[in-house]
Amino acid sequence: MRIDILGYILRFVFLVALQVLVFNHIHLFDFVTPFVYIVFLITLPVEFTGGLLLLVAFGLGFSVDLFTNTLGMHASACVMAAFVRPFILNLTAPRDGYEFGVKPSIQELGIGWFLTFSSLLIIIHHFTLYLVEVLRFTELFRVLGKALASGVLTLIIITVLQLLNSKNTRDK
Amino acid sequence: MRNLLNILWKYQFFILFLFFQTLSLTLLFQYNKFQKANLLNQTAEISGSTYLLLNNVTSYLKLKEINEQLLKENKRLRNNSKYHSYYSLHPERMYFNDSLHQRTYNYLGAFVINNSVADRNNYITINKGKQSKISPEMGLVTENGIVGIVKDVSEHFSVALSLLHSKTKISVRLKNSDYFGLVTWCGKSPEVLTLEDIPNHVNIQLGDTVITSGSSSIFPFGIPVGLITNIEKVEGEVFYKIQLKPSQDLRNVHHCYVVENILKTEQTALEEKAQENEN
Known part of the structure; x- marks a missing residue:
């Protein structure tokens, strides 16, 4: 399996920039913000796991944190998402397992699978993020509401991006 | 010993997870706790110039x-x-030639280059920093009312706690009576601030203006903070539950003034001395 390292680095920078410059400024109804950069964690290769996965996730969250004055908040949520990622992959695995080298994307594993996998990962990420933000359980319902609302928006944007992306690659 | 290593190897993923999670949360707490978070002071320069680019x-x-x-x-x-x-x-x-007429506050114009309202703790980045002699604990105001307090300063940029931050507490009073209170934000909506500590025998009405009390040495006296939009009398409580609408719509701040209290060092030195004497 050849991992396109340069491609992933460019993706990383592009997604962080997109998040910081565009999506962080979207506040639908004052409280719904999509955290689209999580798509980087979603689309990493299935075999990519272990300490490196956690390190990459930490780096991803930390880069976003630098721009939002919330040192550690996004990092914590991303590390949590990276930690549960292998378990969710197992949970949503196709009947005969993943083919070697397969990438979690719509064109390779189908839209149904992609939506299930992404929504699980997104909700865990968003919930951790908002929980760490308030750091108390008294606002639990508001945290849940925000996580759900923002999660739905994130999922929609990620799916659209994926569809656009897959159309591009097919044209080539 | 080998068993121990085996166990460590077996659970390395979980252990590393704990490590990174602890690291993140430590960073978060450190930054919340201390006013001078050194790491962010340095990175403010990077994020500031990025936001400046977008703002241009x-x-x-x-x-x-x-x-x-x-x-x-x-x-x-x-x-x-x-x-x-x-x-x-x-x-x-x-x-x-009377010190009574000396200027106490100095205003400095600045542009807001990044501002959030949707998080639980919101920050405002402005395009002036150490070079313009801005230091932490200066107030940010607009012509309509107050918006925040400077927290971290780098060479060219400053980051301020927005009025919409869980750590922001503004000492205020009612415009038409002498009662003092404290304004905080409960995180529900950028349209709603909370006013505490107004005793429930005071005669207040919807639409009353709430202004800064001038007792904090950050903001001068009399700058608008908000208008009363909701008053609730709680049975058995001494204080009202009051909701305010911020005078300055925080979603719509483009420029602001940094308030420098020229006599602040004198005031705080005196206050500290008085406290020391008491101890």
Whole structure:
């Protein structure tokens, strides 16, 4: 399996920039913000796991944190998402397992699978993020509401991006 | 020993997870706890210049709105100017050499280059920093009301706690009575602030203005904070539950003034001395 390292680095920078410059400024109804950069964690290769996965996730969250004055908040949520990622992959695995080298994307594993996998990962990420933000359980319902609302928006944007992306690659 | 290593190897993923999670949360707490978070002071320069780049583009779209705001403020200032009064005091004829007339507050204009309202803790980045002699704990105001307090300063940028931050507490009073209170934000909506500590025998009405009390040495006296939109009398409680609408819509801040209290060091030194003497 050849991992396109340069491609992933460019993706990383592009997604962080997109998040910081565009999506962080979207506040639908004052409280719904999509955290689209999580798509980087979603689309990493299935075999990519272990300490490196956690390190990459930490780096991803930390880069976003630098721009939002919330040192550690996004990092914590991303590390949590990276930690549960292998378990969710197992949970949503196709009947005969993943083919070697397969990438979690719509064109390779189908839209149904992609939506299930992404929504699980997104909700865990968003919930951790908002929980760490308030750091108390008294606002639990508001945290849940925000996580759900923002999660739905994130999922929609990620799916659209994926569809656009897959159309591009097919044209080539 | 080998067993121990085996176990560590077996659970390395979980152990590393704990490590990174602890690291993240430590960073979070450290930054919350101390005013001078050194790491962010340095990175503010990077994030600040990125936001400045974005702001250079987007500010053109808001020029009309900003011009209108400035025009409105100019009009108000012109109308208040003492040179327009019927009997004007000419500085060359009358001269006060009295410390009572010395200026206490210095205002410095700045542009807001990044602002959030949707998080639980919101921050405002402005395009002035150490080079413009800005230091932490200076106030940010607009012509409509207060918006935040400076927290971290780098060479060219400053980051301020927005009024919409769980750590922001503003000492205020009612405009038409002498009662003092404390304004905080409960995180529900950028339209709703909470006013505490107003005893429930005070006569207040919807639409009353709440202004800064001037007791904090950050903000001068009399700057608008908000309007009362909801009053609730709780059975068995001494204080009202009051909701405010911020005078300055925090979703719509393009420029602001940094308030420097010139006599602040003198005031705080005196206050510290008084406290020491008590101990």
